[in-house]
Amino acid sequence: METAELRQLLLTFSVALPRLLLALTTLPLLRRQVLPGLTRNAVVFTLAVSVLPVAATGLPAAPHSTAWLLGILLKEAFIGLVIGYVTSVLFWAVEAIGFFIDNQRGATMASSLNPLTEEQTSPLGILLSQVMAVLFFSGGGFLVYLGGIYQSYRLWPVASFYPRISLDAAVYFLNQLDVLMYLAVFLAGPVIVAMFLVEFGMGLIGRFSPQLNVFFLAMPVKSALANWLLVAYIAMLVYxxxxxFQRLSTLLPRLRGLLE
Structure with a gap:
């Protein structure tokens, strides 16, 4: 291989890598706490080889200037961060569901470090996060997500300075926080309501039998009820x-309408 061809290959690889790297490492499942740096980089480099032909389209033989190259790298990193951020909302919602339920049943005192996010969370939050991680990889969600990243190189070529950020795009990204809270409250709602009814009933018992320590009795009863409901309810969460995860294929059309 000639020096010019090698230089062009390295340039293409360098500008194509940030988007894929940020899109993958933003996900809680592929952070350095889960995959060591060397292993994660090897995976990303291997996946980046597939996009080299598309990334090379329209790319000059040499960078116009250092500022041009820096602008392209920042743009690529931004696109990868946006794709990873919008997708990560689903995983944050799963963890929030578990934390919300554990908070209601009084189990947050058993909080520990979640290996996927390296943050303190409740036992049920860790469990649901790991269940969804398995589902994401075994159910084809990762392939759909990876396919979306590959398609983004066709929609937003590496050599162009697109996309342009509009006000609607900023509103959409902020609305993802609303989606996070909506999913957490809506999906944890049935279990939360059931535990509230138990607590309400215990309050009535304590009203008529003051000698009973209803606070001490309510915690195991709520925990038992929550665990019993989750046995049946987790199937609905998985579904x-x-x-x-399959709807991730519609992520790019949504983003394309906002980032043009």
Whole structure:
């Protein structure tokens, strides 16, 4: 291989890598706490080889200037960060569901470090996060997500300075926080309501039998009820998030309408 061809290959690889790297490492499943740096970089480099032909389209033989190259790298990193951020909302919602339920049943005192996010969360939050991680990889969600990243190189070529950020795009990204809270409250709602009814009933018992320590009795009863409901309810959560993972294929058309 000639020196010029090698230089062009290295340039293409360098400008194509940030988008894929940020899109993958933003996900809680592929952070350095889960995959060591060397292993993660090897995976990303291997996946980046597939986009080299598309990334090379329209790319000059040499950078116009250092500022041009820096602008392209920042733009690529931004696109990868946007794709990863919008997708990560689903995983943050799963963890929030578990934390919300554990907070209601009084189990947050058993909080520990979640290996996927390296943050303190409740036992149920860790469990649901790991269940969804398995579902994401075994249910084809990762392939759909990876395919979307590959398609983004066709929609937003590496050599162009698109996309342009509009006010609607900023509103959409902020609305993802609303989506996060909506999913957490809506999906945890049935279990939360059931535990509230138990607590309400315990309050009535304590009203008529003051000698009973209803606070001490309510915690195991609420925990037992929550665990019993989750045995049946987790199947619905798996079905819901399986459908959401498959809907990741519609992520790019949505973003394309906002980032033009």
């Amino acid at each position: 819901f998030f399986s459908a959401e």
